[in-house]
Every structure is written in structure tokens, then in C-alpha cells.
Amino acid sequence: MSLVVRYFASLQDLVGRPEDELAYTAPLTVREVWLRANPSLSIPPNTLAAVNMDYVGFDGSVNDGDEVAFFPPVTGG
Amino acid sequence: MSLVVRYFASLQDLVGRPEDELAYTAPLTVREVWLRANPSLSIPPNTLAAVNMDYVGFDGSVNDGDEVAFFPPVTGG
Amino acid sequence: MAVIISPAAFDPYQALQDHQHAHLAQLGSVGAAAIFIGTMRDFNDGATVKGMTLDYYPGMTEKQLGLCVQQAQQQWAIIDSLIVHRVGDILPLDPIVLVAVWSAHRGDAFDACRFIMETLKSTAPFWKRERLASDELRWVEHNSKGYGAV
């Protein structure tokens, strides 16, 4: 199974890349997706997460083919 | 001493004229101004009063040369 | 802080553009504008309305509108404001009133715009007389609270 993991704004600067392709076998939570993709980097405070463009908590689970995104607080408007 | 008394909107229709000139000698309240100008007509409910274009209560007093106005609830906007 | 009472039909977006160009074009401190436009509907209080005449009290209307703005300025940080209000004969779909408030921040703009609009509706001496489909004339007796359901 595989996921796309995307990073936006200051979080993209922090991880140093816009996205990852992540292959996995056992079910993962959103938090575990981050840990797999960034094993040496803890999740910055106030980070938001989305799965398939809907907001989710870090304990939410992901499915094969999902797009998981991490980004800082939004500042539009 | 004298006053101008003005009527607007449905109140102008009711009294049948746009304004009165009122001569008087002793101090008057706004309510007494109405009674002098319209002795046979009680003040319709919800009538508003202004003296010199500021809202006043019916117990407010008037001075020589004042413009007193009576009108129904406002419906602008 | 302009107040315009006008017997002529007006395009609110044109009025806003003109005011902005004349007074706010170089103002980098403006972060927010909150605007309200009231338009004549073709239906009111259970009847089709063909037209409307808006009476006012020249002098007092301007004074009360000025007070609305002053009271708003005492409560919120306003950079500029514009009020335009039609009087005279009005047709359905015509704009009746425009209230705009410019501020550094959105909270001030939103609150002040709404305050001015509500205060205008309860204190500015305007009176509407509707011409119904039957050609009957009817004074509008009071303003609504502003919600469809109330």
C-alpha cells in the first residue's frame, strides 16, 4: 500500500521537500505517517493535518492511496 | 414667543397639514405643544418627537424659536 | 466620513469605487472594508410592491446619520466611512442604502458597519410608503429586526 504525504508553507521549508511517497504494509494513523516520513523530526506544535483534503486528528487512520497533508496554522483572508 | 411644529409621513396625513406656527406665552413641554396644536387629537401610539432635530421625550421643554417635530417610527434603510 | 442623501438612483459599487479612489487610494493602513447594501424588494409583508416613495426630514436626517457615525467612531477604530441613502421615488431592485466602513482590522469594520446600519434603521428619519400592485399606497409602519424568520 502507498500514500502521498504533502507539506505546505513553513512545514515544507522545515522538512526540506514538498512531498513524499510512502509505502507501508500495516494500518497507520496520521501521527504514524509523520513518524515514518520524518523519523528524526517531531511534529511541530500547532501542525494541522488533512487526509484527502479534509481536516483530521493525528489519531485518524489512513487508507491505501490517500493523500495526507501537514501544514502550519492557516493565515488567509 | 413662537414655535414651528412640523409633521412627517403618516402623521402629516393624520393632522392634514405639514406644519403649524404656534404662538405661546408660558413655558411648554413637547406634549403640551401637541395638545395646543391638535386639541381634538390625542397623540398616536409610538409617535416620536424631536426638538431642533434631536430626539426628545414628551416631557422635554421647548424654547422660543424651536422647531418641534412629530413623526411615526422611522422606516429607512 | 461622507454622508450622501440622494434622490437619484445610484450604483453602490460605483459609489464605493469613486469614494475609494478619491479618499483611500494611497492608504496602506486599511486592512478591511465592511459594506452593507440594502435593495428594494418587489414583495413585502404579504403583498407585491410596485414602487416606493422615501420621505425624509431634511436637516435632521443628515444630523442623525452624522451621530450614527460619531457613535461608531467612539466604539471602534474607523479610518473612513461612507453612507449613501436614496430618497424620493424608488423602484424594485433599486439600491436604497449603502453603508461602508474602512478600518485596519476586520472586527472593527464588521462591528461598526453593522452598528451604523442598525442605528440608521432605528434613528434616521426616513419613511417608506409602498405602492402595491393594486396601486394602493401604504405606509411601512415599522422596520423589521432584519431576519427572514422574525
Add this chain to the structure above:
Amino acid sequence: MAVIISPAAFDPYQALQDHQHAHLAQLGSVGAAAIFIGTMRDFNDGATVKGMTLDYYPGMTEKQLGLCVQQAQQQWAIIDSLIVHRVGDILPLDPIVLVAVWSAHRGDAFDACRFIMETLKSTAPFWKRERLASDELRWVEHNSKGYGAV
């Protein structure tokens, strides 16, 4: 219920005029429009700002803006709405965001416009990066509550 995300500068009054002419020109049921325009200031958080880049998440941004409108429709009687939001490179005094709500009654228009604006600010994935007078780039870290004093 239009949502436009645009890398091009826009005139909010022109956008309103165009939308009104295209969608609302014959609609006698509209009694109220509440509009908010957010503009780029030349000063923020203690520093002069020369410019700004607005990033977004294509797809999610549109989805979340659609949800803002849907949630507003569930709470208030909305006839139509328009959201325009800039992305990309922005200069001081440029309009950033436009939110407009048309309704029969003013309470619905005011409440829904403000709700959409606040919900947009807290949920729509846009991120501002400011270019300061020193040419330093700085991510804006969070949105304010919208009042000058807070």
C-alpha cells in the same frame, strides 16, 4: 455560490458588479448584501511590509471554501454568495479577499458574511509570507482575532 481563487489582481467592486449583473440582475427577492473586503496593509506585527506571497493547497482550498458556504447556508437564508481570494505575489493596497452574501434580509446577510469570513480565516489553507523592508522573508504565523487591540 461562486468561489474564485485568482493569481491576478482584482477590483472587488468590479467583481461585485459583474457577479450582480450576471446572477442577480432580475432578482426582486434580494433585500440585502453584506460584503467584506480584506486588503494588504503596508505594516504588520511591528514591521513595514513591502510585499507578500500567498501559498495555498490547490483542491483543498476550494473544498474548504465550499464547506464555509455550505455551513453558512445551513444556518441562514442565503440567496447567493461570492468569494474571491488572491494567491501568489501581492503588493500593499491590493485586495486579498472578497466575501459577499446576498439575502432577503439584512440579519442573514450580515451574519452569514461574517461567519464565512471567520471560517475562511480559520480553515481555508492559505499561507502568507511577508517580504519586509529589509527584504527578509517571514511566514505569518497565525491570524489575529480581527481587532486592532487584540
